Amino acid sequence: MLIQPLVNDSDKAVVLNSYVVNFPELQFFFSMAFFDKKTALVTGASSGIGRRMSLDLAARGCKPILVARRKDRLTELASEIKETTEIDAVVIEKDLNEPGAAAWLFSRLKEDGIDTDILINNAGFGFKGRFLKGDAATYRSMTDLNVSVLTELSYFFLPDMLSRKQGGILNVASMAAMAPVPYFAVYAATKSYVSSFGCALWHEMKGTGVHISTLCPGPVRTEFFKVAGAKEGDAPERTVQTAEEVSKIGLDALATNKMLVPTSNSLRILSKVSSVIPLKTNMKVAASFMKESDS
Numbered sequence: 001m002l003i004q005p006l007v008n009d010s011d012k013a014v015v016l017n018s019y020v021v022n023f024p025e026l027q028f029f030f031s032m033a034f035f036d037k038k039t040a041l042v043t044g045a046s047s048g049i050g051r052r053m054s055l056d057l058a059a060r061g062c063k064p065i066l067v068a069r070r071k072d073r074l075t076e077l078a079s080e081i082k083e084t085t086e087i088d089a090v091v092i093e094k095d096l097n098e099p100g101a102a103a104w105l106f107s108r109l110k111e112d113g114i115d116t117d118i119l120i121n122n123a124g125f126g127f128k129g130r131f132l133k134g135d136a137a138t139y140r141s142m143t144d145l146n147v148s149v150l151t152e153l154s155y156f157f158l159p160d161m162l163s164r165k166q167g168g169i170l171n172v173a174s175m176a177a178m179a180p181v182p183y184f185a186v187y188a189a190t191k192s193y194v195s196s197f198g199c200a201l202w203h204e205m206k207g208t209g210v211h212i213s214t215l216c217p218g219p220v221r222t223e224f225f226k227v228a229g230a231k232e233g234d235a236p237e238r239t240v241q242t243a244e245e246v247s248k249i250g251l252d253a254l255a256t257n258k259m260l261v262p263t264s265n266s267l268r269i270l271s272k273v274s275s276v277i278p279l280k281t282n283m284k285v286a287a288s289f290m291k292e293s294d295s
């Protein structure tokens with residue numbers, strides 16, 4: 001309780017955050033305080049990272065608004081949240097690729113009298129393979145969902161966060177944002193946008209009390225690979241993280257307003273290395289991870 005006003009006071013939060021980063025117990029304490037009694041819109045809550053984040057938000061005392069296309073999954077998740085935390089999650093079945101979906105979602109929550117304190121821009125998908133092997137309609141949906149919907153949702157929900165001087169946005173980007181990735185070309189480009197946009201917003205929101213964090217996971221065990229047309233074993237097992245690990249790192253990052261967050265130590269090193277090596281070398285390494293032939 002005592003810490004809540006400190007977290008919402010952006011100047012003090014900046015000073016405190018520099019200490020908090022090095023103390024995991026403090027990080028958890030901040031995380032609880034940041035999310036307690038808030039409401040968070042989670043896009044892509046029906047599986048993987050979004051599902052796990054919804055459960056973890058509720059465990060931190062935050063009411064999740066669950067958005068995705070598969071309503072049965074969302075309803076099941078809402079029951080699990082109710083059973084474990086007594087929190088009534090809101091279920092909204094919506095295809096975010098429908099034209100005007102972001103504006104519709106914003107109006108719907110306003111009409112229902114729900115104040116959205118936190119936005120988790122998580123819904124997204126990729127396509128793995130040579131650029132010309134994919135089809136144009138898939139690339140259109142991917143760029144719409146990963147880029148345009150994320151931008152529009154941020155645009156609609158930020159003003160209320162600013163007027164309340166609290167809350168924030170967590171964007172789920174990817175390590176694919178760090179450099180162009182051959183055989184994952186469109187997906188990596190969409191995630192570069194997310195990272196660039198997220199960091200710029202973080203700067204613009206400094207001193208407002210509104211947090212903006214952008215998360216960069218490597219491979220995570222979810223339905224993502226199947227949807228992207230990749231094989232289970234494509235990523236080396238030791239590099240694959242669980243949705244639980246990624247969710248915790250993401251929520252703690254948002255609570256302490258970290259700007260850009262690779263989700264493991266090795267990914268942090270990789271991001272530093274890729275920022276200093278030549279672009280062509282970078283792409284050669286990235287392409288080798290994709291296990292596609294150049295011929």
Ligand SMILES: NC(=O)c1ccc[n+]([C@@H]2O[C@H](COP(=O)([O-])OP(=O)(O)OC[C@H]3O[C@@H](n4cnc5c(N)ncnc54)[C@H](OP(=O)(O)O)[C@@H]3O)[C@@H](O)[C@H]2O)c1
Nearest residue numbers: 044046047048049068069070096124174219220222223224
């Ligand atoms: N898994 C990884 O290796 C990895 C690595 C780095 C970054 N990421 C990023 O993490 C985020 C979450 O992915 P995930 O790994 O958790 O994959 P996932 O298990 O496939 O989850 C994707 C979520 O997005 C939702 N979604 C997809 N299209 C949608 C649409 N048109 N409208 C509404 N919701 C939609 C899906 O729900 P419905 O199908 O029910 O609509 C699902 O809930 C994505 O942005 C992804 O790019 C994943």
